[in-house]
Amino acid sequence: MTTVKTLLGLPGLRLRPLAGADLLDRPVTRIYVTELPDPGRYLSAGELVLSGLLWWRRPGDAEPFVAALARAGAAALAASGADSGGIPADVTDACERHRIPLLEVPTDLSFSVITEQVVLALAAASESARKRLQAAADAPVETLLERASAELGLPCWVLSGLGRVVAGTAPLPVAAADVIRRHAAKEAGSLTVVPVEGRHAVPWLIAVGGPLSTAQAELAEELAGLVGVTRARAATPEAELPGEARVVALRTEGSDESADVLRELLPDGVLLESTGDTSYATGHWPASAVTDLSTVEPLLRAPRILCGVGEPGEAREVAGYALAVAARRAGRVVVVPAAEVDPHRLLLAGAPEGLRAALRRRVLGPLLAYDAEQHTDLVHTVRVFLECSGSPTRAAKALHVHVNTLRYRIGRAGELLGADLTEFTDQLDVYLALRMEE
Known part of the structure; x- marks a missing residue:
């Protein structure tokens, strides 16, 4: 320097x-x-x-x-x-x-x-600085930042596109998420930002605490390249995590970025499986996950990010079913914790789309056809009746009809369905078929 x-x-x-x-x-x-x-x-x-x-x-x-x-x-x-x-x-x-x-x-x-x-x-100083920095090429990210900060005379940070501070030589003066948003929007800020090299869906960024001269900018680019190499060779843990680790299923619709996003979202986690747009990992689920995913969303190619999160100790399939529930909801970033979804909905979410449609037609077909021909809404009546635990009085009140009218409609619906809607097993079959459309 x-x-x-x-x-x-x-x-x-x-x-x-x-x-x-x-x-x-x-x-x-x-x-x-x-x-x-x-x-x-x-x-x-x-x-x-x-x-x-x-x-x-x-x-x-x-x-x-x-x-x-x-x-x-x-x-x-x-x-x-x-x-x-x-x-x-x-x-x-x-x-x-x-x-x-x-x-x-x-x-x-x-x-x-x-x-x-x-x-x-x-x-000459710039060339010497680059050589000194290159001499630490095999060092951890923290060491690279310390060397670069000493050469630049400015604090340095590595930020994840999820708004996480990977490493830094001083407290970050602004929120990491704000730095990411400004970079994504190509807005100037108080820090100089240089993208880290590498083919990762969730980018890392070098942030330097001030404007840079040409020589300093070249050194920052050199740092970005070295950090990219360090990131690429970082090993993925091989053992599953104990304690509060959860299985997380994540999908980046229309892109193959899911594994990269999960690695950044669960930096201590283990990638279990990846098929490009959908990946499973186990790790410690951060409380800031929804905010983190919303922060990185503008930087990704995927138009939507969907996520299902299991509870500690639950099988991988539970997170997958929660992911299927998320896929049926609107929004650019949708996160569904399995604990917030009724068990029957998790089971239905795991059923293939073709099976769901076939069962719905088999159970509800006659009733759907009758409503279409007669311009009635017996399907809605049956749904309200079952959601009122099969109570004619409560259902009639909810539908604003007389209880005898309600009984007549339920009887007629039962005839069309070939089911006794006062029996629990028939109620269960019909209720699940009604849920198939959700």
Whole structure:
């Protein structure tokens, strides 16, 4: 990393510090030459600002100039006072006040020489930084981030597309989900974001705490490549997890991204099976799962993400049945915990679509045909009757009809169905057939 102190040691420049001697460890990322009285709009963090002070005419002129450097986060001011008999005290005082290192440039030294040597120093430092980072290629993600952060002089994080902080060198100043959303929407933010290389449905992102120079951006790209390699070679656990581990079934409709999404959703989990668009895994189900899936949804190719979640200790099939229930619900992201679904619905959800349709036709066919021909709604009457536990009084009240009318309709429906709707087994068959359409 090139610092202000590094520039003081460059041969032939003979720069001399006049202010901010305790700030010489500031990193320098680029050089900018200006004679504008207020260059604020053109500055960026980490710049060495080079000026011949042509803008200075009288005491007080230094304040807006140096204040602009401080606001932009400039690394230092290198100034020559050839036209004013030396650097004015006004400039030195402003640099001390705003904590900007001030370097005096010899009057016989061309700015082009300074620019050339600083650019070469930055290029050499950038190449050295890349080599040092590459030397840690086999290290864990945490080590890679620490090395990169030291080279960049900025905090770094690896974020999952699910809004999870995979690793970081400092507390993330904003919510990870907000960083992901801004990146997906291509909106600028306070952090610089670089995608991690690799063919994964749920991307990882490198976030760096500030704007980057060209050399810094190249180093961030190098970091992204190394993190991508580290992610690709990460081993998947081979043993199932004890305790509160659950089986999760996840489908990414119309895409083969399900396994990647599950690996990110359950980072400690074990992938059990994958057929591309549908995958099963066991792991610790996060409380933030629905929010996480909603966060990553804009980054995926799948138009819908469906998920069924079993209870600890339940068989894989239960999560699959909950997934089938989720598939029949509306929404871009649908998560159905098996515990929230009635057992008979889980059983029905596991039945193939063709079987469900055939059983519905077999049990309800005559009643459906009668309603269609006579423009009646006996199917609805039967449904309400069964949902009222076969109580004529409760059903009549719910349908706003007389109880005798209700009894007549149930009797007629029973004749059409060839069933006794007062018997439990017949009630069960009809009720399940009614549920087949859900």
